[in-house]
Amino acid sequence: MNYRLINMKVFGDERGKLISLEGNKNIPFEIKRVYYIYDTIPDFERGKHAHKNLEQIIIAIDGSCQFVLDDGKRREELWLNRPDVGLYIGKNMWREMRHFSYGCKLMILASEYYDEKEYIRDYDKFIEEINTSF
Numbered sequence: 198m199n200y201r202l203i204n205m206k207v208f209g210d211e212r213g214k215l216i217s218l219e220g221n222k223n224i225p226f227e228i229k230r231v232y233y234i235y236d237t238i239p240d241f242e243r244g245k246h247a248h249k250n251l252e253q254i255i256i257a258i259d260g261s262c263q264f265v266l267d268d269g270k271r272r273e274e275l276w277l278n279r280p281d282v283g284l285y286i287g288k289n290m291w292r293e294m295r296h297f298s299y300g301c302k303l304m305i306l307a308s309e310y311y312d313e314k315e316y317i318r319d320y321d322k323f324i325e326e327i328n329t330s331f
């Protein structure tokens with residue numbers, strides 16, 4: 198499975214906590230884009246797509262949500278609920294996000310600029326692409 202959890206170093210003192218994210222250092226790629234998701238509500242799912250070339254790190258800055266990750270052979274679930282843990286998702290991984298807490302805030306660092314052509318939004322097509330690329 199082309200994903201892993203990365204623990205971020207926390208600089209904390211009596212004033213609070215700080216985490217620094219640097220491309221090609223604790224983030225394993227050059228960061229070309231940052232976006233965030235907020236004002237979430239539990240009733241709706243997001244994601245349901247894969248990326249042909251994109252790598253991303255997803256951090257639940259506040260609140261929580263569940264991720265389903267699928268490489269075409271296996272499906273695994275995990276919760277994102279800590280601002281000091283980043284979920285790295287590599288290429289060709291189907292992802293679904295659900296069970297958002299109210300007002301969950303996800304920050305996402307991406308290795309590429311936004312390109313809708315690079316998304317695979319149909320699960321059958323994803324399986325087809327996986328099977329033809331190996």
Ligand code: T46
Nearest residue numbers: 230232234242243244245248253255292294305310311
């Ligand atoms: C991902 C998960 C974690 C843009 O115009 N620019 C952007 O950089 C992004 C990310 C999205 N958009 C547009 C495309 C859609 O019209 O924003 C709208 C919502 O995007 P989407 O439905 O793809 O959002 P999610 O939450 O399902 O997925 C997003 C990312 O698209 C995706 O890469 O891995 O967050």
